[in-house]
Amino acid sequence: MDKNQLGIEMMKEGKWEEAAKIFMEEIEANPTDAVAYVNFGNVLSAVGDSEKALKFFQKAIELGGGGSAYYSAGTLYYENEKYDDAKTMFERAVKEGLHTSDNYFMLGMCLVNSGNSRLALPYLQRGVELNQHDSEGLFQYGLCLAQEGLLDEAIDQLQKCLKIEPKHADAYYNLGVAFAFKENKQDALSMLEKALEIQPDQELAQNTKTLLESMDQQAH
Structure with missing residues (x-):
């Protein structure tokens, strides 16, 4: 198991200090490893050090970290309610080839939180198409449809949500x-x-x- 994988295992177990140490060792050994910068930024974000985390995501972007670096930066902006900045990052992640349900969901939620339910619909729809077992995705898509007056479609999505999360x-x-x-x-x-x-x-x-x-x- 390489150091990035090992660090991620530590993160899953909530061992933030151990994870941070492993990622820092990887950065010191391989200073151009964008993935390690993303991972270290994710640790900092998880423990509430948003400002420092963003610097690591920006470094990862400079090093060509691709979609995952933009996605992590977007998530950080979203958590700090900077929805326009978050939207820009998630859009860049899509351009970099990150076509995941999570990325489309977060892009949709940026628009929902900015009061643009109609613009959010295609992104939330794409998110649930890519992951039909995401109860929160189905719920938010259903809410968005309801806000736009598409009640039959909203009912369908909310019922799908309840099949997964009764x-x-x-x-x-x-x-x-x-x-x-x-x-x-x-x-x-x-x-x-x-x-x-x-x-x-x-x-x-x-x-x-x-x-x-x-x-x-x-x-x-």
């Missing part, structure tokens, strides 16, 4: 809202009740359920 309270809540907009009160209430079974303190689900029930009573 206790996803927010997916049940948003399904309830989608059914309510389609004036299907029975299914809406059923979904909201399931959301509350999983997460009894979910105020949005409780408030929506109360509203639908009061409307039902007024109708009678």
